[in-house]
Amino acid sequence: MNVTIVDYNSGNISSVINSFTEVAKGTVNLEVTSDLKKIKSSDKVVLPGQGSFKSCIDALNSINGLTDTLSEFVMIDKKPLFGICVGLQMFANVGYEETETKGLGWIPGKVSKIDNKNGRYKLPHIGWNQINIVKDSKIFKDIENNSHMYFVHSYEFIPEDKNVISATTDYSSNIVCSVEKENIFGTQFHPEKSDKIGLKIIENFMRL
Amino acid sequence: MLKNRIIPCLDVKNGRVVKGINFVDLKDAGDPVEQAKIYSDGGADEICFLDITASNENRETIYDVVKETSKKCFVPLTVGGGVRSVEDINKLLNCGADKVSINTAAVQNPSVVEESSKKFGSQCIVVAIDAKKNGNTWEIFTHGGRKETGINAIEFALKMEKSGAGELLVTSMDKDGTQSGYDIELMKTISESVNIPVIASGGVGTLDHLVDGIKSGASAVLAASIFHYGTYSVNEAKQYLASKDIPVRI
Numbered sequence: 001m002n003v004t005i006v007d008y009n010s011g012n013i014s015s016v017i018n019s020f021t022e023v024a025k026g027t028v029n030l031e032v033t034s035d036l037k038k039i040k041s042s043d044k045v046v047l048p049g050q051g052s053f054k055s056c057i058d059a060l061n062s063i064n065g066l067t068d069t070l071s072e073f074v075m076i077d078k079k080p081l082f083g084i085c086v087g088l089q090m091f092a093n094v095g096y097e098e099t100e101t102k103g104l105g106w107i108p109g110k111v112s113k114i115d116n117k118n119g120r121y122k123l124p125h126i127g128w129n130q131i132n133i134v135k136d137s138k139i140f141k142d143i144e145n146n147s148h149m150y151f152v153h154s155y156e157f158i159p160e161d162k163n164v165i166s167a168t169t170d171y172s173s174n175i176v177c178s179v180e181k182e183n184i185f186g187t188q189f190h191p192e193k194s195d196k197i198g199l200k201i202i203e204n205f206m207r208l
Numbered sequence: 209m210l211k212n213r214i215i216p217c218l219d220v221k222n223g224r225v226v227k228g229i230n231f232v233d234l235k236d237a238g239d240p241v242e243q244a245k246i247y248s249d250g251g252a253d254e255i256c257f258l259d260i261t262a263s264n265e266n267r268e269t270i271y272d273v274v275k276e277t278s279k280k281c282f283v284p285l286t287v288g289g290g291v292r293s294v295e296d297i298n299k300l301l302n303c304g305a306d307k308v309s310i311n312t313a314a315v316q317n318p319s320v321v322e323e324s325s326k327k328f329g330s331q332c333i334v335v336a337i338d339a340k341k342n343g344n345t346w347e348i349f350t351h352g353g354r355k356e357t358g359i360n361a362i363e364f365a366l367k368m369e370k371s372g373a374g375e376l377l378v379t380s381m382d383k384d385g386t387q388s389g390y391d392i393e394l395m396k397t398i399s400e401s402v403n404i405p406v407i408a409s410g411g412v413g414t415l416d417h418l419v420d421g422i423k424s425g426a427s428a429v430l431a432a433s434i435f436h437y438g439t440y441s442v443n444e445a446k447q448y449l450a451s452k453d454i455p456v457r458i
Contacts, residue, residue, distance in 0.1 A: 051329035
């Protein structure tokens with residue numbers, strides 16, 4: 001099994017690498033690369049993302065052929081991809097962080113700023129929050145409802161089709177924190193920073 | 209519901225924990241990696257390292273500590289102390305730190321905060337504010353609390369929020385080391401002034417102090433000695449907060 005973590009200068013991905021390495025423990029061949037050939041031939045791809053929606057999309061676009069390769073991997077080859085944080089947000093058609101930016105468009109929807117209810121809620125939404133699992137998702141195998149996950153974000157993904165939502169979390173409003181659409185998986189929270197329970201989600205993805 | 213965070217902090221000097229306690233089953237009380245692992249296994253919501261290495265030639269030691277810790281602890285890791293430039297931040301993040309806290313450099317050269325939050329995202333930029341009461345307000349200090357600046361702490365907090373800080377780590381210099389509790393007025397004033405999360409620090413001696421810190425409006429409470437010296441475990445602290453109806457992750 002070959003799993004590739006896409007390294008496209010999207011900020012700090014060492015924690016993602018460390019956690020996947022811990023779970024892989026020699027049983028899975030883990031690559032961290034932006035090499036298009038290696039991505040194409042992988043069984044699974046992990047798309048991390050830190051910083052703003054715009055900076056991540058710009059970083060993807062600055063590597064020639066990367067977005068096309070990823071889109072082909074997901075939409076044509078239908079192989080599993082896991083987006084984390086902004087990695088998930090980029091599934092949308094459009095994001096509004098910094099400026100209006102076109103997303104990958106794999107799951108129709110938009111990414112907008114969390115409503116802080118006139119300053120009553122602090123942003124970023126940082127810390128451990130519980131997830132409400134709203135549909136059976138393969139990456140939630142053996143994960144209990146209301147488990148705590150680690151979040152850090154100020155923007156939220158609002159998909160058009162609510163059926164793709166696999167979990168939400170309560171902050172200033174009900175925030176989408178996990179999606180599953182066929183072979184596309186994503187979490188707004190950071191499984192790589194969510195201790196043992198987060199590693200379990202990573203393991204579930206690796207075992208798909 | 210978002211839970212309040214408890215963050216144990218370890219002082220690290222030349223790659224070793226300063227005044228670490230010898231926990232049961234701990235092979236090496238001075239090993240920051242082992243100490244951090246004990247904290248994260250015990251339910252710490254995040255781990256914080258404060259590098260107090262004085263000499264420049266030993267500054268590299270913290271990078272190895274961060275590298276090793278991030279391979280074993282899968283909760284967020286914040287590293288601060290001696291961070292001067294965007295390059296320092298980059299290096300710590302590449303070693304596996306999730307957040308970097310900036311103190312003196314944020315005062316001397318606020319563009320470090322602006323540039324780094326643009327480059328790496330606000331989520332990993334923590335500005336550490338060391339404040340001391342001065343009349344009716346607070347003044348910030350730099351260089352580990354040794355140097356006064358004449359800068360008003362509240363104004364500085366607002367400026368840092370604007371510059372892109374994701375969180376503020378607020379330490380009361382009057383309270384730090386006294387074990388007499390946080391400077392509640394300071395925490396309350398800053399929490400109410402900014403819209404980003406505040407981490408309260410400096411002065412914890414009892415579990416009630418942690419409760420007071422959260423009630424002051426801080427999103428997280430940081431403590432060193434009470435955990436360090438084994439007075440309380442992180443889990444005991446959390447159970448106590450929960451018994452006082454403060455939402456924590458257990």
